[in-house]
Amino acid sequence: MHLPSLIKRHLRGTSAGTSLRLSHHHWIALTVCVLLIGVVFGLTAPDAAATRSPTLIHMDNGSERIALPLPLPPGDSRLPSATELQPWQALTVKRGDTLTLMFARNGLGGKPLQELLELGKAIEPLAQLAPGQQIKIKLDRAKQLQELTYDVDEKSLRVQRVQGRLQAANINHTLETRPAYASGVIESSLFQATTQSGMSDNMTLAMADIFGWDIDFAQDLRVGDQFAVIYQEQFVAGEKVRDGTILGAEFTNRGKTYRAMRFVDENGQVSYYTPEGLSMRKAFLRTPVKFSHISSRFSVARYHPVLHRMRAHQGVDYAASTGTPIRAASSGKIAFKGVKGGYGNTIILQHAGKYSTLYAHMSAFARGIKQNGAVQQGEIIGYVGRSGLTTGPHLHYEFRIGGIHKNPLTVALPKAEPIMAKYKPAFIAQTQRLIAQMGVFKTNTQVALNAR
Ligand SMILES: [Zn+2]
Numbered sequence: 001m002h003l004p005s006l007i008k009r010h011l012r013g014t015s016a017g018t019s020l021r022l023s024h025h026h027w028i029a030l031t032v033c034v035l036l037i038g039v040v041f042g043l044t045a046p047d048a049a050a051t052r053s054p055t056l057i058h059m060d061n062g063s064e065r066i067a068l069p070l071p072l073p074p075g076d077s078r079l080p081s082a083t084e085l086q087p088w089q090a091l092t093v094k095r096g097d098t099l100t101l102m103f104a105r106n107g108l109g110g111k112p113l114q115e116l117l118e119l120g121k122a123i124e125p126l127a128q129l130a131p132g133q134q135i136k137i138k139l140d141r142a143k144q145l146q147e148l149t150y151d152v153d154e155k156s157l158r159v160q161r162v163q164g165r166l167q168a169a170n171i172n173h174t175l176e177t178r179p180a181y182a183s184g185v186i187e188s189s190l191f192q193a194t195t196q197s198g199m200s201d202n203m204t205l206a207m208a209d210i211f212g213w214d215i216d217f218a219q220d221l222r223v224g225d226q227f228a229v230i231y232q233e234q235f236v237a238g239e240k241v242r243d244g245t246i247l248g249a250e251f252t253n254r255g256k257t258y259r260a261m262r263f264v265d266e267n268g269q270v271s272y273y274t275p276e277g278l279s280m281r282k283a284f285l286r287t288p289v290k291f292s293h294i295s296s297r298f299s300v301a302r303y304h305p306v307l308h309r310m311r312a313h314q315g316v317d318y319a320a321s322t323g324t325p326i327r328a329a330s331s332g333k334i335a336f337k338g339v340k341g342g343y344g345n346t347i348i349l350q351h352a353g354k355y356s357t358l359y360a361h362m363s364a365f366a367r368g369i370k371q372n373g374a375v376q377q378g379e380i381i382g383y384v385g386r387s388g389l390t391t392g393p394h395l396h397y398e399f400r401i402g403g404i405h406k407n408p409l410t411v412a413l414p415k416a417e418p419i420m421a422k423y424k425p426a427f428i429a430q431t432q433r434l435i436a437q438m439g440v441f442k443t444n445t446q447v448a449l450n451a452r
Pocket residue numbers: 296313315316317395396397
């Protein structure tokens with residue numbers, strides 16, 4: 001039945017002489033029709049708004065992100081089963097809060113708290129409250145606890161009064177992982193741009209980590225640099241609980257575009273590679289220590305006018321406070337560990353191929369570091385100090401190729417190993433899917449931008 005046309009027919013009149021002179025029965029029918037229309041529209045309107053088509057959210061800076069609307073999760077709108085129940089109250093956890101403090105603050109310190117604590121191990125999640133979380137409770141008129149819910153990510157604690165006694169249940173919800181896309185242009189700072197694109201600070205740091213071998217995020221960024229990231233978000237019952245991992249990313253720095261794709265090998269080792277399968281990492285860290293400044297640079301041998309002898313500085317001095325950890329620039333074998341004249345406490349590492357690195361003036365060696373032992377890239381081998389001939393605490397660092405000293409600040413560092421041949425077909429297939437997926441996100445973004 002088509003309601004509007006039915007009403008029109010009534011208003012026009014269906015037989016001669018009755019037009020606009022509606023009988024008592026007609027008025028009732030009309031009223032019912034209007035009410036029905038109201039009901040129908042009332043029911044359908046919110047449904048229509050909650051379609052599952054992706055929505056593009058425009059940010060002020062021209063960046064955008066795609067949101068997939070979801071049906072609202074079942075809320076706490078259940079009707080009270082008995083009239084004496086009070087509505088749900090949400091208690092928010094403050095810094096330093098405990099369950100006892102929270103209940104006392106809300107006037108529930110006596111019997112309600114006692115009854116809850118008697119549930120023992122079943123309410124263990126309430127022992128690890130974090131600021132900002134909420135405990136929802138429902139009391140009856142006599143201030144007896146009837147229900148309690150506490151949700152943290154995919155875990156829920158449900159306490160309910162059944163036949164006069166509280167019972168607790170811990171529920172593990174299914175964690176759903178969905179891809180998300182964020183892109184933007186840097187206008188003032190990296191974090192300003194990524195935040196506007198909807199990325200969390202953790203995601204931003206993860207992205208900087210991936211490209212950190214090629215781009216110095218502290219010094220190299222320029223206005224106009226662009227990024228695009230496809231990453232995972234984890235949901236419980238339609239609500240985002242946390243970020244997952246970055247699947248693929250693109251960063252354009254000063255006109256040069258870098259791309260990184262994630263791959264997990266059969267041992268669970270996660271690495272990022274270029275779409276061609278080359279490692280995003282270098283085989284060597286550019287700097288093996290977090291330093292305050294470079295106190296002496298590399299210089300080739302030259303005749304010293306005062307000392308009247310040849311003098312050169314065959315490494316770089318990184319000034320840092322005593323005790324700052326020193327890391328192995330690359331994986332390798334400890335070729336020397338000990339005191340080496342004016343170098344003081346020194347370690348020399350022999351790396352794959354013809355590379356070796358030297359670390360001098362250490363205050364101490366790291367525990368477990370042994371002559372001829374193996375070290376991994378980034379592993380702490382010792383600590384900054386001033387042993388040997390120095391004027392202040394610093395790391396003297398040398399980089400040699402085939403026994404010849406190179407400037408550690410400018411030497412072209414070899415890339416880490418590319419993806420293993422046996423993984424390459426799987427990696428290429430996965431990368432093609434990912435690039436296609438990024439393309440779809442990008443196109444949707446562009447279409448929405450043009451429609452603006
Ligand atoms: Zn030096």
